[in-house]
Amino acid sequence: MASAALPEAVAPKKKGNFKFAFACAILSSMTSILLGYDIGVMSGASLYIKKDLKLSDGKVEVLMGILNLYSLIGSFAAGRTSDWIGRRYTIVFAAVIFFAGALLMGFSVNFGMLMFGRFVAGIGVGYALMIAPVYTAEVSPASARGFLTSFPEVFINFGILLGYVSNYAFSRLPLRLGWRVMLGIGAAPSVLLALMVLGMPESPRWLVMKGRLADAKVVLEKTSDTPEEAADRLADIKAAAGIPEELDGDVVTVPKRGSGEEMRVWKELILSPTPAMRRILLSGLGIHFFQHASGIDAVVLYSPRVFKSAGITDDNQLLGTTCAVGVTKTLFILVATFFLDRIGRRPLLLSSTGGMILSLIGLGAGLTVVGQHPDAKIPWAIGLSIASTLAYVAFFSIGLGPITWVYSSEIFPLQVRALGCALGVASNRVTSGVISMTFLSLSNAITIGGSFFLYAGIAALAWVFFYTYLPETRGRTLEEMSKLFGATDARPEADDTAKEKQKVEMAATN
Numbered sequence: 001m002a003s004a005a006l007p008e009a010v011a012p013k014k015k016g017n018f019k020f021a022f023a024c025a026i027l028s029s030m031t032s033i034l035l036g037y038d039i040g041v042m043s044g045a046s047l048y049i050k051k052d053l054k055l056s057d058g059k060v061e062v063l064m065g066i067l068n069l070y071s072l073i074g075s076f077a078a079g080r081t082s083d084w085i086g087r088r089y090t091i092v093f094a095a096v097i098f099f100a101g102a103l104l105m106g107f108s109v110n111f112g113m114l115m116f117g118r119f120v121a122g123i124g125v126g127y128a129l130m131i132a133p134v135y136t137a138e139v140s141p142a143s144a145r146g147f148l149t150s151f152p153e154v155f156i157n158f159g160i161l162l163g164y165v166s167n168y169a170f171s172r173l174p175l176r177l178g179w180r181v182m183l184g185i186g187a188a189p190s191v192l193l194a195l196m197v198l199g200m201p202e203s204p205r206w207l208v209m210k211g212r213l214a215d216a217k218v219v220l221e222k223t224s225d226t227p228e229e230a231a232d233r234l235a236d237i238k239a240a241a242g243i244p245e246e247l248d249g250d251v252v253t254v255p256k257r258g259s260g261e262e263m264r265v266w267k268e269l270i271l272s273p274t275p276a277m278r279r280i281l282l283s284g285l286g287i288h289f290f291q292h293a294s295g296i297d298a299v300v301l302y303s304p305r306v307f308k309s310a311g312i313t314d315d316n317q318l319l320g321t322t323c324a325v326g327v328t329k330t331l332f333i334l335v336a337t338f339f340l341d342r343i344g345r346r347p348l349l350l351s352s353t354g355g356m357i358l359s360l361i362g363l364g365a366g367l368t369v370v371g372q373h374p375d376a377k378i379p380w381a382i383g384l385s386i387a388s389t390l391a392y393v394a395f396f397s398i399g400l401g402p403i404t405w406v407y408s409s410e411i412f413p414l415q416v417r418a419l420g421c422a423l424g425v426a427s428n429r430v431t432s433g434v435i436s437m438t439f440l441s442l443s444n445a446i447t448i449g450g451s452f453f454l455y456a457g458i459a460a461l462a463w464v465f466f467y468t469y470l471p472e473t474r475g476r477t478l479e480e481m482s483k484l485f486g487a488t489d490a491r492p493e494a495d496d497t498a499k500e501k502q503k504v505e506m507a508a509t510n
Contacts, residue, residue: 021140021148021223027200028135029151030193031091031128033159034098037189038067038121040163040326041182043301044171044319048179053111057440064301065436066115067122068429074126075425079418081127087135087203090127095194098124099187106184117183124190130425133409134417138203141225141233142475146340149409150333150402157333157397160300161326168319205414208237214250240414269416269423276486277416283470283485284408284420288428290462291404294356295455296396297435299389300325305440306389309367309448312382321386328390332397344474345403346466352399353463359395360456362388368449400462404428410473411481 042064050060074094082090101121108114132152140148166185170178204223207216217234224230235245243252268274269281299306303325304318312318339348366385369378412420442451471484 025136025148031132032152032155035125036156036159037163040160044167045179045182061437065433068433070122071126071429074123075130078127078130079422090131094127095190099190102187133405137409138205149406150337153402157329164323164326211252279485284424285427288424292431294459298439329393332394336398348399355395357459359392364449364452
């Protein structure tokens, strides 16, 4: 599809009632600290785990990347869990699971126990990754949704920075104690998070799905720019949930969702989707795939090894330079949050990916030159490698990093949102796991410089995909998204909704 045919952005309305939505987004997005901390802390802790447990590179690769695959269990379970007990309690559940996993890792006595701890923590991470952007998107007004929905990625970066700082702070402890403290202390934020989340309201869209219209109105009035917008959002959510517009009250009967309804969701999204739904699904899966296939895990997880290959050999200097990566990522992600609703998703995404391509080429060139002269220090090549690494994470953080979560959480229609977001997270975690568990082997096969040239090629494919396939979503309500991808009212699911509407009307009459 040519880019000229892609819909233009809608200028968001002036922000009004914003503070409450901002507080909700902050609290829900803090679950992402759990993943970020694990990524950051493992980059340095793995150096000491390898020495203490005498692990091979193969086991280190598995240890680093396996959490991403384990998180698939959590991401798929989170969809059903969040529809059952609500978005808020699902966030609490994620924090509790990660708390148990962090303690298991901290008290590990061997590789097997450490892997089991990562299994438990991975499930918690999967829950957190899926539910945080969904809740934030559902509670945010359209005028600030890009800004607020980017918070999960902000907190992932903040968690990565905390992990790097933890590496540096505890690196001087005895070998057997240091890495265990680094991993175990990750349990602390999950306890605080679980307590704070209890003060959040439930998602208005989940409340409508359960027929609790009065509760949904209260939340929408607190998180919308104007009373009129709150009423419009409620009407749109009711329509998406199959509740007749004229049916009103504090609590109403919602069309039952049995096994047939669940099968309809799978059919609508995966088995026999409309062209518009297929494009939505491919857009969600594609942006998650390219976020990690372009090499961010190799840079963030293995940054100490990358800098070591560039010629920095002292452990303290390695961890200190790695902290610079964390600071750069965090600063630039904060910059990105203020432009998502001003500039739009597409301009930031395309400029971000273009910068990543150039940075990866520079990093590959610098590491290749250093690798070809192992006995000599080449200052310009070392400088190029460090500068390219910092530039890469900066470009990633102003676009592809936050926009992936913003975009995928807002494009799926309500009736398939939980499943769609779970599939997006699955694509994200599988790709991340593959990159994490193959980087050392790939570097040995085609050199570390060659690996980053490969990632540059993948990033170039990503740029073409984003340019030709992803429409701008800035300023649109969640209920308007399907129209951007070519949906019309004449679709099979509309007929099903009409039938459900008739059933509810008959029930109300009786």
